[in-house]
Ligand SMILES: Cc1cc2nc3c(=O)[nH]c(=O)nc-3n(C[C@H](O)[C@H](O)[C@H](O)COP(=O)(O)OP(=O)(O)OC[C@H]3O[C@@H](n4cnc5c(N)ncnc54)[C@H](O)[C@@H]3O)c2cc1C
Ligand SMILES: *[C@@H]1O[C@H](CO)[C@@H](O)[C@H](O)[C@H]1NC(C)=O
Ligand SMILES: *[C@@H]1O[C@H](CO)[C@@H](O)[C@H](O)[C@H]1NC(C)=O
Ligand SMILES: *[C@@H]1O[C@H](CO)[C@@H](O)[C@H](O)[C@H]1NC(C)=O
């Protein structure tokens with residue numbers, strides 16, 4: 001008899017959990033509220049250790065390559081005068097055994113979805129049920145209820161339902177509200193061909209090359225990079241929150257961005273750096289309020305455990321949100337790996353494994369979460385045009401992660 005598993009949420013964390021847990025005749029059901037399980041645009045990067053899990057351990061390198069995955073070769077920071085302040089080469093294979101990778105979000109999501117649900121891979125395929133919004137969960141009995149009243153049960157419930165998680169409320173017994181962080185992000189993608197015509201931009205940056213560029217001025221910054229073999233260029237523009245709604249119970253955290261207002265906000269940025277913003281379609285400009293969570297007291301209760309943004313939503317300043325979700329998923333797979341051989345499916349034995357996963361993952365994810373919040377602080381003083389920040393704040397933070405079991409061994413060695 002294999003474990004019966006329900007995963008709530010079909011985002012990157014939920015799909016990754018299905019892949020990591022998929023084994024033998026385990027019955028895995030992913031419940032996704034939206035009608036089509038699909039990710040929206042923008043580039044997403046995975047740090048070397050997470051890319052190694054996805055590309056190596058799960059065997060997805062060639063599929064992702066076909067879809068246009070790119071190695072992130074360097075990280076460059078420019079100041080308001082357009083001068084390069086910091087350049088960190090990111091050839092990380094020697095040091096960390098893998099590269100920092102850039103994907104189109106939709107490509108990564110699609111690839112994970114196939115790996116979780118296709119017959120082609122070992123273990124019974126996971127079933128993805130769309131239009132299935134979970135309204136509540138009983139952590140001890142292992143049941144979830146859908147908004148249509150349907151009740152499903154399993155030995156293990158994985159709450160991968162994102163920053164507004166319903167399972168989190170059930171695990172904690174109370175609401176943990178995601179906090180506005182004072183930052184919002186415009187997100188846009190443009191065809192690289194359009195940018196190649198802008199010679200003042202291409203004199204500074206080759207938008208086809210795998211490289212992350214950041215331009216910083218006080219409390220605003222541009223983070224730019226290519227996706228899909230350099231055919232598209234993605235830009236995230238971080239700005240202080242202005243009139244996004246401050247009501248933390250409000251579920252709408254996105255609004256249409258105003259193109260003129262955005263250009264105004266970046267008026268004193270170098271003119272080459274403003275080019276991609278100018279080329280962005282006003283009609284496709286989204287503005288997202290960025291929220292994160294304070295560290296939670298726990299991630300599990302009984303048969304239910306939280307992973308990904310549901311457990312530790314963090315700011316995108318370190319590009320670690322997806323990587324930490326992948327590491328959580330890998331931990332689920334590792335700790336439940338031999339479960340059927342050694343244990344029964346009782347509440348206490350499942351809760352023991354959940355506890356072990358929580359103990360293994362909590363410090364690392366919480367530290368990276370705090371770090372991401374800290375890195376959002378203005379990087380230049382008012383009136384100062386030079387960037388004063390430690391490059392180590394951006395990169396290299398604990399990339400030396402060899403999976404959950406190894407991490408546990410290292411924790412024990414320190415203790
Ligand atoms: C502007 C921005 C830029 C980012 N850039 C990066 C980056 O470069 N690198 C990086 O690593 N990370 C980045 N992130 C973070 C990253 O996107 C997330 O951390 C990562 O995708 C993990 O998300 P998740 O799967 O836990 O949650 P989500 O992606 O939110 O997925 C949750 C899923 O659960 C579903 N769901 C929710 N509630 C229910 C319910 N009650 N019932 C059923 N289904 C439900 C949702 O529909 C959704 O599909 C960025 C985030 C933002 C906002
Ligand atoms: C990306 O480049 C690789 C290697 O050149 C190629 O195999 C793949 O088809 C390309 N994919 C896309 C989407 O451009
Ligand atoms: C959320 O905020 C938007 C924009 O301010 C507003 O139009 C909407 O009514 C609010 N929704 C709720 C549920 O408060
Ligand atoms: C993680 O990084 C921090 C800060 O650099 C360091 O103190 C710590 O030792 C690292 N942990 C491991 C296990 O490498």
Ligand SMILES: *[C@@H]1O[C@H](CO)[C@@H](O)[C@H](O)[C@H]1NC(C)=O
Nearest residue numbers: 049052096097400401402403
């Ligand atoms: C993570 O990086 C370390 C090197 O620091 C490497 O030894 C290890 O294999 C990597 N782990 C994974 C899971 O990729």
